[in-house]
Amino acid sequence: MKTLSENKCFGGVQGVYSHASKATGTDMTFGLFLPEGVEDGPVPLLWYLSGLTCTHENAMVKAGAQAHAALYGMAVVFPDTSPRGDGVADDEAYDLGQGAGFYVDATEAPWAPHFRMESYILNDLTDLLFSEFPLDAERQAITGHSMGGHGAITLAAKSPGRFRSVSAFAPICNPSASDWGRKQFAAYLGSPEAGTAHDATCLVRKGALDAPLLIDTGTDDQFGDLLKTEALAEALAARRAEATVRLQKGYDHSYFFVSTFMADHIAFHAEALAR
Template sequence: MTLETVSETKCFGGNQGVYKHASSSTGTDMTFQVFVPEHREGEKLPVLWWLSGLTCTHENAMIKCHYHQACAEHGVILVGPDTSPRGEDVPDDEAYDFGQGAGFYVNATQEPWAKNFQMRRYVEEELPALVADNFPVDMERQGISGHSMGGHGALTVSLRNPGRFRSTSAFSPIVSPMNCPWGEKALTGYLGDNRDAWREYDACALIEDGARIDHLLVEQGRADNFLDDELKTWLLEDAVRKAGMNASIAMQEGYDHSYFFVSTFIAEHIKWHAERLKA
């Protein structure tokens, strides 16, 4: 598969790159970013996948997360895809929470979305294979994280793929799309009205159905204006408690939903991932 280099920039001794390729999953060009820390020739490093939230591209986290120094310190590659397919021929919606920029990491089954909105297949299958072929990643040492809609993505991708990820974390995740306006709109639009088909895209439902994560860390701001209506962190707290899962869900006083919140705690998350990825 041909990989086009959009840009490469030295950062904390490593390389921050942006790349483009023709995706078989989405039928479009897809752009993603990769930070590779400085490392010995021939060395393979653990990889942390980062999934971003509504309205984001590959670029938001790259500029606003401030993860580079921690990744360089701990020797962790970070990969961040776009949040949806894009282009003039790709279906879209006028609202910010559906269509381009709002793929919700699902495989759409409803028209006109099904042709291009295959983000689950893209992040679970196509992108990992592409990264493994082109970057010095050790695919036996993978972690995953994300923010908001991307937190939902990180949780559900990990829960559906037991044993793939040594560590899973999330910032301000949508923990139960089946039970919030953002999720109900997206899942209805992409998957139709059959709520049984939604369960594999809902972290709380997946846990209820028996899926488990060995190492889970969640960070949520108490001043997040989406907490009560969209994120509903307490639903995840209830789910992990009933399942007997070992999870750390930290409620941070005074913090909102923004990248200011994410950037405050991202170094702690990367250190936490690194400890598990290097064990």
């Protein structure tokens, strides 16, 4: 692991690190905020998964998470959204290839060799974080924005017991029925239908999500039709799942929206992590 930068921030340290990932076969970069007092014992960890076109950096500098994580003594990790580099497949579209890993393990050419973001998050980066930093593996929570909201909900549903709470900002809720999902699942997995195993709405319908869930989505989200919030809201209510879905009047898809509700999300996770 290599330290790229460390900046003091809200009493803690915002670091950026890189490491060789077995899952992706590439070097991967991530941001990690460690709160003040981390030396006194392991601290809980919140995962923040980012959306299309983002790197580890966008949320780290724009979402305002550190202020609130510092209040609760919580670490926050900001992984990248895909493998990157010259030997890594890519596509001209902003929503396929580098910057658009969709948090699945690709099975199809040319993506299969490197696009293994589910394994990267749940195995490689997890192993690295808990071996290198004073983090408490028993107290993990997960959140994300847009494609990262899809990642947060689906990775939590696919790893029962791992995350005590799950939240999402404007998540892609039903990608196997959306243009934000069908194309990517076809490319990475061979068919849009293969994506149902990685679709928040489908997973919730099967009762796979075992952690409390908080979702915020703006009523003026410019990508509202692609998110399909209504499908997940229906599935959650039908399953009587412990969930809150808030439609926030006038907000759009930007970090101005994300940062506005960050305090609520971190308080929600802090409550679950304190139990």
